[in-house]
Amino acid sequence: MQDPDVSFDSGGVHCAATVYRPSGATGVVGCVVMGNGITLTRKDGIPYYAQRFADAGFAVVAFDYRHWGDSGGEPRRTVSLRRQLEDWRAAVQYARGLEGVNPERVALWGMSLGGGLALMTAAADPRIAATVALVPMADGLAAVAQPAPPGVTARLTWSIIRRALTRRPVTIPVAGAPGSFAVIAAPEALPGFKRLASGNGWRNEVNAAGLLIPLARFRPVRSAARIRGPVLVQLGERDGMVPLPAIERVSARAPKGELMRYPIDHFGCFWPEHIGHLAGDQLKFLHRHLSIPKTHHTTPAQS
Numbered sequence: 001m002q003d004p005d006v007s008f009d010s011g012g013v014h015c016a017a018t019v020y021r022p023s024g025a026t027g028v029v030g031c032v033v034m035g036n037g038i039t040l041t042r043k044d045g046i047p048y049y050a051q052r053f054a055d056a057g058f059a060v061v062a063f064d065y066r067h068w069g070d071s072g073g074e075p076r077r078t079v080s081l082r083r084q085l086e087d088w089r090a091a092v093q094y095a096r097g098l099e100g101v102n103p104e105r106v107a108l109w110g111m112s113l114g115g116g117l118a119l120m121t122a123a124a125d126p127r128i129a130a131t132v133a134l135v136p137m138a139d140g141l142a143a144v145a146q147p148a149p150p151g152v153t154a155r156l157t158w159s160i161i162r163r164a165l166t167r168r169p170v171t172i173p174v175a176g177a178p179g180s181f182a183v184i185a186a187p188e189a190l191p192g193f194k195r196l197a198s199g200n201g202w203r204n205e206v207n208a209a210g211l212l213i214p215l216a217r218f219r220p221v222r223s224a225a226r227i228r229g230p231v232l233v234q235l236g237e238r239d240g241m242v243p244l245p246a247i248e249r250v251s252a253r254a255p256k257g258e259l260m261r262y263p264i265d266h267f268g269c270f271w272p273e274h275i276g277h278l279a280g281d282q283l284k285f286l287h288r289h290l291s292i293p294k295t296h297h298t299t300p301a302q303s
Helices: 046-055 081-096 113-124 140-144 150-166 189-200 212-217 244-253 272-290
Strands: 007-010 013-022 029-035 059-063 101-111 130-134 231-236 257-262 298-300
Touching (some): 007 081, 013 046, 029 081, 029 113, 029 272, 046 272, 081 101, 081 113, 081 212, 101 113, 113 130, 140 212, 231 244, 257 272
Antiparallel strands (some): 013 059
16 A cells, blocks of 8 residues: 655655555664656556565665656656655655664665765765665766767757757657667666556656756766675666676675676566565575564554
């Protein structure tokens, strides 16, 4: 069950969240703050993991970025990396203030772009107890530097110019096949988004304003050495949507980094045949570093 009325403030905008609590827990517990990938919400795949974490004795705060899902923010369907980092910090602050949560046992869980944002949040906050980066976007510069057909480059450039001239939102496709006009052009991109999120109202469009240049500057791999807590990095060996060498460098540079590999593409982490394996490894990691006792019966609850 989700409660759309649970929210926290981030930069004067409300961010919607779902809080899961373990049933039968005594005393304070650790908490996992969960944020999704680009254009995705807390309803897209995250509940599969959040419920497992609650079953294992953790509280969970799964949130929507501003401009997306049930959160506020205009114009809609806008990706601002700076603001999404603010949302992560606000979500952590909210989790630390929840009744029954130990504020020194707050961990981060992020997928794709959310994984990169989680890494950067952990690098800036030494109190973060542990971080799970699932198929993370670790180097935006490497991603946007991939060669594209001249026609695609021209259309992206024109979208940026048109936004600057008209000062109106200009949308472009989020996902497409290799060589197509889209923010992410990879074999699994469009089928993966459609399979995962179309039932929750996902549309193949994103506001192009201020996205491409900040994405090129978005380089969590350069912040990995500053992460004090343990980091579990999960890499999909068939992933065509994020640069894999950068993910490997994150685990090597993080002082307490761990790298695990899986025979999946970018969205494979959400398919039923793989969730048990990835979530099991995440739970072993979180139990090891948060020292949370296991419980057996849970229900999602309002904060």
